[in-house]
Amino acid sequence: NAGVTQTPKFQVLKTGQSMTLQCAQDMNHNSMYWYRQDPGMGLRLIYYSASEGTTDKGEVPNGYNVSRLNKREFSLRLESAAPSQTSVYFCASRRGTGSYEQYFGPGTRLTVT
């Protein structure tokens, strides 16, 4: 099992460009999450999907949209990138009810110039 995979690993965007970060898990988990990691800020939740077909805002959703394409995939879209969105983005998944552990992907390092 690959666990949680993310693509791309690195990306450089110009201000105003758009892109989609992809995340997939092969553990048949119900819940999926997107975080951003910034120095001195820790991990902050952007959006999450408690189950297939549902998505909800986290702590810092502005400037982002998500799609839970199916049970395996949860994508994060930046419609008009801004320098403030320069960060490392992590996707995570969790099995569901009765399970507490989140499994993290390797991260995507995004730079917006």
Add this chain to the structure above:
Amino acid sequence: AQRVTQPEKLLSVFKGAPVELKCNYSYSGSPELFWYVQYSRQRLQLLLRHISRESIKGFTADLNKGETSFHLKKPFAQEEDSAMYYCALSTSGSGTYKYIFGTGTRLKVLA
């Protein structure tokens, strides 16, 4: 407000010395707390959960509800313990389950 505070950005200790990484939380409900660790060039992974009350890689953490703390301790630090450590508080409601992470503490164990 729900909040997790890790007051130290960086903690440097010598090999063999005791380690304590501090974590304080603010939560009105019954807290469920965790420690996650991120080794260099590796993924974030679960280290400890307070309910399990186990020792992982020599680390322990006790929930102190009176002091609203969940400090991570190890009696004798090893060089391989050098990593980024995050304290996390789980919140649940309406069937959802989310974490609130602290800002992290980088532990450096010096030879």
